[in-house]
Structures are given as C-alpha cells and as structure tokens.
Amino acid sequence: xxxxxxxxxxxxxxxxxxxxxxxxxxxxxxxxxxxxxxxxxxxxxxxxxxxxxxxxxxxxxxxxxxxxxxxxxxxxxxxxxxxxxxxxxxxxxxxxxxxxxxxxxxxxxxxxxxxxxxxxxxxxxxxxxxxxxxxxxxxxxxxxxxxxxxxxxxxxxxxxxxxxxxxxxxxxxxxxxxxxxxxxxxxxxxxxxxxxxx
Amino acid sequence: xxxxxxxxxxxxxxxxxxxxxxxxxxxxxxxxxxxxxxxxxxxxxxxxxxxxxxxxxxxxxxxxxxxxxxxxxxxxxxxxxxxxxxxxxxxxxxxxxxxxxxxxxxxxxxxxxxxxxxxxxxxxxxxxxxxxxxxxxxxxxxxxxxxxxxxxxxxxxxxxxxxxxxxxxxxxxxxxxxxxxxxxxxxxxxxxxxxxxxxxxxxxxxxx
Numbered sequence: 001x002x003x004x005x006x007x008x009x010x011x012x013x014x015x016x017x018x019x020x021x022x023x024x025x026x027x028x029x030x031x032x033x034x035x036x037x038x039x040x041x042x043x044x045x046x047x048x049x050x051x052x053x054x055x056x057x058x059x060x061x062x063x064x065x066x067x068x069x070x071x072x073x074x075x076x077x078x079x080x081x082x083x084x085x086x087x088x089x090x091x092x093x094x095x096x097x098x099x100x101x102x103x104x105x106x107x108x109x110x111x112x113x114x115x116x117x118x119x120x121x122x123x124x125x126x127x128x129x130x131x132x133x134x135x136x137x138x139x140x141x142x143x144x145x146x147x148x149x150x151x152x153x154x155x156x157x158x159x160x161x162x163x164x165x166x167x168x169x170x171x172x173x174x175x176x177x178x179x180x181x182x183x184x185x186x187x188x189x190x191x192x193x194x195x196x197x198x
Numbered sequence: 199x200x201x202x203x204x205x206x207x208x209x210x211x212x213x214x215x216x217x218x219x220x221x222x223x224x225x226x227x228x229x230x231x232x233x234x235x236x237x238x239x240x241x242x243x244x245x246x247x248x249x250x251x252x253x254x255x256x257x258x259x260x261x262x263x264x265x266x267x268x269x270x271x272x273x274x275x276x277x278x279x280x281x282x283x284x285x286x287x288x289x290x291x292x293x294x295x296x297x298x299x300x301x302x303x304x305x306x307x308x309x310x311x312x313x314x315x316x317x318x319x320x321x322x323x324x325x326x327x328x329x330x331x332x333x334x335x336x337x338x339x340x341x342x343x344x345x346x347x348x349x350x351x352x353x354x355x356x357x358x359x360x361x362x363x364x365x366x367x368x369x370x371x372x373x374x375x376x377x378x379x380x381x382x383x384x385x386x387x388x389x390x391x392x393x394x395x396x397x398x399x400x401x402x403x404x405x406x
Contacts, residue, residue: 010296011298012293012295012297014227014231014267014268015227016294017293017297018231018234019227019292019293020275020289020290020293021231021271021274021278021289022230022234023292024278024284024288028283030237030241032230032237035236035237035240036234039232039233039236040233043222043229043232087246087353089350089353092348107205107206107336108204108205108250108334108336109253110266118222121220121221122215122220122221122222122224123215123216123217126215127211127262128212128213128214128215129216130206133214134207134338135206135207135338135380135381135384135385137386138388139386144216145216153388153389154386154387155374155388155390156377156388157372157391158336158391159393160335160336161350161353161394161395162246162350163348163350163370163372188218190218195216
C-alpha cells in the first residue's frame with residue numbers, strides 16, 4: 001500500500017508514527033505500556049530540578065561537601081541519595097563567582113544532567129540556543145534577560161561527551177543565615193544551566 | 199559526519215525562544231516517544247551512540263523541521279528497522295501513512311592506535327580529520343588548539359560504538375578554547391569548553 005517514496009503529503013502525523021512504534025514494540029513483546037507509565041513518573045517526579053537545588057544549597061553551607069562535589073561530583077550526589085544514569089560517568093560542578101559565569105549547552109544534541117537539574121527545557125534543545133550560545137554567549141544571555149557586567153568572564157561548556165555539567169550559582173548576599181531547605185527553594189533549573197543568576 | 203545536527207557556531211538563527219516557565223513536554227506523544235527511546239536503550243537493543251548517529255542521519259530538511267521528540271522517534275524506528283526487529287512496511291501500515299526514516303549509515307572506525315599521554319594543563323590540538331560516520335567532535339573545534347582543564351573516566355569510543363565496531367574505552371578531556379581562536383573577529387569573547395575524546399587530540403609542544 002505505502003511506497004518508500006517520501007511523498008510529503010502522505011507522511012503520517014507524528015502522533016500516528018508514535019502510536020505505530022509503540023504498537024510495534026507491543027507486538028514484538030517489549031511491553032511498552034508499563035514502561036511508559038514508569039517513565040512518566042520518573043520524568044515528572046524524580047528527574048526534577050529540586051534535586052540539583054538541594055546539591056547547590058548543600059554546597060553553599062557545607063564546605064566539605066562542596067569540596068567532594070568539586071572533586072568527584074558523581075560520587076558526591078550519589079552519597080546524597082540522588083541518581084545518575086549509568087552512562088553518565090562523570091559530573092562536573094561549575095562554580096560561578098563574581099568574576100566568572102558558567103553556562104552549559106549541547107550543540108550536537110541536547111545532553112544534560114537531567115536526573116539532577118531536570119529534563120532540559122524546550123529552548124535548550126532548540127536550534128537557536130545550540131547554534132548561538134557557544135559563539136555569541138554574551139549576546140544570547142543578554143537576550144534571555146541576563147545582562148552580565150563586562151568584567152565577568154563567560155565560560156561556556158558544550159556537553160559533547162557523557163560527562164555532565166551543572167552550574168553552582170553564586171549564593172545571594174541576602175540569604176545569610178538561611179536553612180539549607182530554604183536556600184534550595186530559590187535555586188532554579190535555569191540558574192543551574194547558567195542562563196539566570198539568583 | 200559534517201551533518202545538520204552539528205549546530206555550534208552556525209549563523210543566521212534569531213533569538214532563543216526562551217521562557218522562564220518553559221516546558222519539557224508539550225504533547226502527550228512526546229513523553230511516549232521519549233519513553234520508547236529510553237526503553238530501547240534499557241533493553242540493550244540500542245546504545246546511546248547508535249541512537250545519536252541515527253538522528254544525525256536524518257535527511258537535513260527533516261532534521262531541521264522535526265521537533266526534538268520527532269527526532270528521537272525517527273532514530274528508534276530507523277534502528278529497529280535496520281536491526282530487522284520490525285519492518286518499515288509494518289510501521290507504515292500501523293501509522294496509516296509514510297514513515298520517513300534516517301538515511302543509511304557508513305562504516306565506523308576504531309580508536310587512534312597511538313594515543314599520547316595527556317595531562318591537565320597540557321596544550322592540545324584537535325584532529326583535522328573529516329569523519330564520514332559518527333563522531334562527537336563538533337566541527338567548530340576541528341584543528342583548533344586549547345588547554346586541558348579536566349579529564350573524565352573512560353567512555354566507549356563513539357566513532358566505533360555507534361557502528362558496532364569493537365574499540366577500547368578511552369577518557370575524554372575538557373578542553374578550554376578561546377572563542378576568538380574558534381571564530382576570529384566574529385564572536386563574543388568567552389572561554390568555550392568542549393569534551394574531547396582522546397583519539398581526537400594531539401599534544402602541542404610549546405617551544406620558546
């Protein structure tokens with residue numbers, strides 16, 4: 001019935017194509033339905049930026065944890081009870097300072113430490129961010145609402161391997177004396193990507 | 199491959215479509231597409247490098263017009279058809295329409311046989327190779343020099359792993375480049391760090 005010619009008027013909707021792949025998985029015994037439910041749960045309730053926010057807050061208040069995080073990020077977050085997929089073998093925490101600002105991206109696809117900082121937002125995976133952030137970092141950040149002073153050096157990190165990065169934002173001055181929990185409540189996904197400051 | 203996916207430094211794109219409340223998923227099918235790819239990896243049918251390579255092999259117009267999750271879906275469907283788990287005909291019957299898959303792949307390659315020892319703070323040059331198959335070296339660093347600032351544990355070598363070629367695992371190095379060296383006279387000033395596999399690097403012996 002269908003030919004292999006790519007007649008653009010004849011392409012099934014992406015929804016139908018998803019249904020087809022799911023049905024083919026089912027037909028060949030891969031039991032997708034249960035996995036999809038589990039995956040939704042992970043995506044919505046486990047791979048959330050609150051994980052990374054806890055990491056950041058702990059690094060702010062606990063110097064020995066900060067040291068472990070900077071030395072071996074993966075081990076430090078595992079010790080907190082957080083998880084990373086097996087293929088993410090290395091986590092590098094990037095500390096912002098008053099003179100250095102870090103920002104992460106993936107120009108080749110959309111790699112992120114998603115189990116720690118949450119699944120990447122739509123714009124992170126989009127063509128504009130991937131094409132421009134490495135080359136026009138200051139301009140792009142400014143367009144996104146982060147106008148960095150000229151004396152702040154920008155460090156862009158392109159996630160081209162299975163090493164993962166997270167930005168440790170600067171602790172805001174007005175948070176002196178706050179509990180770790182309260183500190184975690186102000187740390188956003190965008191700050192851990194490095195397109196926002198706190 | 200010098201594919202459409204290799205976006206770093208491409209010009210002509212406008213503002214990032216940014217919102218602080220940006221969503222991860224917009225439609226229910228996107229979650230399912232993402233889950234199906236994740237299941238394929240979990241079952242060991244597809245590895246991450248095969249998955250990425252099958253996205254890179256999408257016809258460029260399709261790549262650019264597809265959403266992120268459509269690319270995931272296309273990759274999984276392509277790999278399952280290539281691995282003869284199900285057929286394109288089967289998919290198209292169920293989808294009630296054409297199901298565009300990625301273009302066929304080419305053979306992969308092994309690690310560089312002789313890899314010099316590389317240490318933190320070493321000055322390195324990225325290989326000038328043009329690689330027909332899967333490679334995780336973005337074109338914007340080809341032949342460029344930088345400084346090593348980090349080293350990872352050993353990972354599967356993507357140029358082999360995406361193609362079913364046996365190869366050694368090898369570390370990657372976080373290499374720091376000056377944006378002005380990558381795009382002279384045509385960039386915002388910054389330090390750009392790229393994770394680079396050992397096989398893509400050679401040491402530069404600085405002589406005074």
